[in-house]
Amino acid sequence: xxxxxxxxxxxxxxxxxxxxxxxxxxxxxxxxxxxxxxxxxxxxxxxxxxxxxxxxxxxxxxxxxxxxxxxxxxxxxxxxxxx
Numbered sequence: 001x002x003x004x005x006x007x008x009x010x011x012x013x014x015x016x017x018x019x020x021x022x023x024x025x026x027x028x029x030x031x032x033x034x035x036x037x038x039x040x041x042x043x044x045x046x047x048x049x050x051x052x053x054x055x056x057x058x059x060x061x062x063x064x065x066x067x068x069x070x071x072x073x074x075x076x077x078x079x080x081x082x083x
Contacts, residue, residue, distance in 0.1 A: 015059055020047065022055050024063070034073065046077075 010027045019039030026032050034056055036047065052075070057067035 011063075013059060013063060015055070017055050022052070022059060024056065024059050026063075034070075034075070049075075 007028065010025065012026075013024045015022050020042075021037040023035040023037070024032060025035075036052055038045065038047070053070050056070045056073075060070055061067040
């Protein structure tokens, strides 16, 4: 057999859980951006810390990245997204 090496300048992975969109964006410099876009009508709702971390851990694992990294990340909430 053999192997193939390639470089992907950036990647964007999206999954959905209970109507919420979870996004992981990676770039070639090693930076990651994680984002949650909550479903329409979710104003005033929140997702428990352990729940969204579990979704991101699963995404990292499926991407071949260490899921433990998610536990070291800091998240912040912003309601500034306007439609």
